[in-house]
Amino acid sequence: MPLNDESDGFPSALKLLIAGGFGVGKTTFVGAVSEIEPLHTEELLTTAGVGTDRLTGVEGKSTTTVAMDFGRITISRNHVLYLFGTPGQERFWFMWDELSSGAMGAVVLADTRRLDDCFPAVDFFESRGIGFLVAVNEFDKTCRYESDDLRSALDVKPDTPIVRCDARDQRSATGVLISLMQHLLAHQACR
Numbered sequence: 001m002p003l004n005d006e007s008d009g010f011p012s013a014l015k016l017l018i019a020g021g022f023g024v025g026k027t028t029f030v031g032a033v034s035e036i037e038p039l040h041t042e043e044l045l046t047t048a049g050v051g052t053d054r055l056t057g058v059e060g061k062s063t064t065t066v067a068m069d070f071g072r073i074t075i076s077r078n079h080v081l082y083l084f085g086t087p088g089q090e091r092f093w094f095m096w097d098e099l100s101s102g103a104m105g106a107v108v109l110a111d112t113r114r115l116d117d118c119f120p121a122v123d124f125f126e127s128r129g130i131g132f133l134v135a136v137n138e139f140d141k142t143c144r145y146e147s148d149d150l151r152s153a154l155d156v157k158p159d160t161p162i163v164r165c166d167a168r169d170q171r172s173a174t175g176v177l178i179s180l181m182q183h184l185l186a187h188q189a190c191r
Helices: 026-033 095-100 112-128 147-154 170-189
Strands: 012-020 039-044 063-076 079-085 105-110 131-137 162-165
Touching: 012 026, 012 095, 012 112, 026 063, 026 079, 026 105, 026 170, 095 112, 105 112, 105 170, 112 131, 112 147, 131 147, 131 170, 147 162, 162 170
Parallel strands: 012 079, 012 105, 105 131, 131 162
Antiparallel strands: 039 063, 063 079
């Protein structure tokens, strides 16, 4: 039986994750594209994270996502896209298994100043067979690298898309989601 019999009046739910390291822009990304006021579980950084949370490159950051971000995009009357932003710090990674249940795919946000922070997300989705792309969040005053150099540094498969974005910009973030959906559909067609 299909997930949604169109006569039941409920749209099909499509679930995507927005993942990456701490401070890479996941909360901002979800907020930029969500048609509803996004749910954020951000809390102030406290001394409990000293020695645990790595603030290199994001020294001015004062909050952190402790569970998830949630947003929604209505694609059509029959399809709704739900976005779940994962927490970035290692101490909250236990949430990823729960959040990834039923996910169609994922965006791994990357910051070229701290590229190694997205390795855990890449490894997580690769090991679970969840299709993803890497979206390089081009922060102001950061170095720009060629896609081949980024692919090599991240050691991702040749068919894993690498795109660029500004997580603050709705059009840019929406473009990332469109690229992800195209990638997932193309990958599904090859099976």
